[in-house]
Amino acid sequence: MYVGRERPTGGFEVFAWFFMRISGVVLILLVLGHLAIMHVLNTVDEIDFEFVAARWGSPFWRTYDLVMLWLAWLHGLNGLRMVIDDYVHRKGWRAVTLTALALVGFVLLAMGTQIILTFEAPTSRVTAGLP
Amino acid sequence: MRVMVKIKRFNPGRDREPYWAEYEVDVEPVDRVLDALEYVKWHLDGTLAFRRSCAHGICGSDAMLINGRNRLACKVLVKELGARITVEPLRGFPVIKDLVVDMEGFFAKYRAIKPYLIHDEPPPETEWRQSPEERARFDDTTKCILCAACTTSCPSFWANGAYIGPAAIVNAHRFIFDSRDRGAAERLAVLNTGLGVWRCRTIFNCVEACPRGIDVTRAIAEVKRALLFSSL
Numbered sequence: 550m551y552v553g554r555e556r557p558t559g560g561f562e563v564f565a566w567f568f569m570r571i572s573g574v575v576l577i578l579l580v581l582g583h584l585a586i587m588h589v590l591n592t593v594d595e596i597d598f599e600f601v602a603a604r605w606g607s608p609f610w611r612t613y614d615l616v617m618l619w620l621a622w623l624h625g626l627n628g629l630r631m632v633i634d635d636y637v638h639r640k641g642w643r644a645v646t647l648t649a650l651a652l653v654g655f656v657l658l659a660m661g662t663q664i665i666l667t668f669e670a671p672t673s674r675v676t677a678g679l680p
Numbered sequence: 681m682r683v684m685v686k687i688k689r690f691n692p693g694r695d696r697e698p699y700w701a702e703y704e705v706d707v708e709p710v711d712r713v714l715d716a717l718e719y720v721k722w723h724l725d726g727t728l729a730f731r732r733s734c735a736h737g738i739c740g741s742d743a744m745l746i747n748g749r750n751r752l753a754c755k756v757l758v759k760e761l762g763a764r765i766t767v768e769p770l771r772g773f774p775v776i777k778d779l780v781v782d783m784e785g786f787f788a789k790y791r792a793i794k795p796y797l798i799h800d801e802p803p804p805e806t807e808w809r810q811s812p813e814e815r816a817r818f819d820d821t822t823k824c825i826l827c828a829a830c831t832t833s834c835p836s837f838w839a840n841g842a843y844i845g846p847a848a849i850v851n852a853h854r855f856i857f858d859s860r861d862r863g864a865a866e867r868l869a870v871l872n873t874g875l876g877v878w879r880c881r882t883i884f885n886c887v888e889a890c891p892r893g894i895d896v897t898r899a900i901a902e903v904k905r906a907l908l909f910s911s912l
Contacts, residue, residue, distance in 0.1 A: 560911045562872065562873070562874060562878040563872065563878075563904075563907050563908050563911050565878075566878060566904060566908070567908055631881070634874065634879075635836065635839045635840060635879075635881075636839060638840070
């Protein structure tokens with residue numbers, strides 16, 4: 550008898566698979582745009598705090614960065630989940646690694662989101678308390 | 681043509697570990713690897729065990745790892761490989777003896793996807809009708825001979841032997857996309873698990889391994905898409 554069957558995963562695996570395809574395509578566009586602005590059109594010599602602050606003054610770039618953060622982060626996390634699924638077989642280790650992945654993933658995603666949403670562009674570096 | 685055939689041998693009743701045995705055989709360049717194996721068995725060492733039945737690429741009995749790739753011993757010619765030939769049993773299955781592997785689990789997974797026509801409507805007076813276009817929809821996956829070359833070339837299967845494997849998915853595809861069949865939902869439910877189609881990482885080894893030229897990864901992708909559209 551075939552005993553390898555897991556309980557049906559419902560729609561989650563379907564969704565995860567579809568998400569990987571869609572986020573992959575969207576990320577190619579977003580990341581190419583990001584690379585062009587931050588590394589081709591402007592060099593690292595020109596990019597400083599004020600450059601980023603000015604950029605985040607526009608809701609468009611905040612949304613751009615927020616979408617890129619969420620898609621890239623979740624795409625990568627799901628990839629790691631599959632690696633764990635393939636190579637970590639022992640039940641205890643699976644629980645440990647998957648929980649760690651979920652925790653680290655959630656904390657870092659929340660931190661990034663909070664910064665993008667609540668960042669207030671100061672008028673100068675001095676008001677921002679920077680040298 | 682003198683060829684050195686190196687065979688990974690193992691007799692669980694006697695050997696602690698598999699070992700390599702080398703045999704020098706005299707074959708024609710247009711002979712098949714199967715002929716070289718038969719030469720060994722008939723003239724050099726009668727204890728060598730391997731499966732073969734039709735010897736013409738249809739029964740799927742003699743799939744093995746030949747020079748690092750899964751192929752049918754009856755379909756690859758000696759001249760394609762040169763003077764050194766390495767033969768190992770299929771990877772990921774328990775070895776019964778030498779090149780004979782235990783395929784019980786493989787066929788249990790095949791049976792799990794219900795590889796027969798499911799139809800509960802009354803049968804027609806003559807025969808089930810199907811247009812050439814409807815038949816073409818699943819033509820590629822009808823070619824499977826269940827040799828297990830695809831499943832045992834799959835790193836996802838090596839990593840987790842409980843994965844249902846490409847061969848079972850190919851055979852599910854053959855019925856899921858058959859216009860006469862009504863069992864698609866049952867088969868898709870079997871495949872919609874972490875050990876079903878979602879274990880496939882599109883590595884494409886199966887496509888390279890298939891001696892029948894089936895586009896295995898495409899078939900798996902079509903099943904995944906069918907699952908996506910049935911759950912939208």
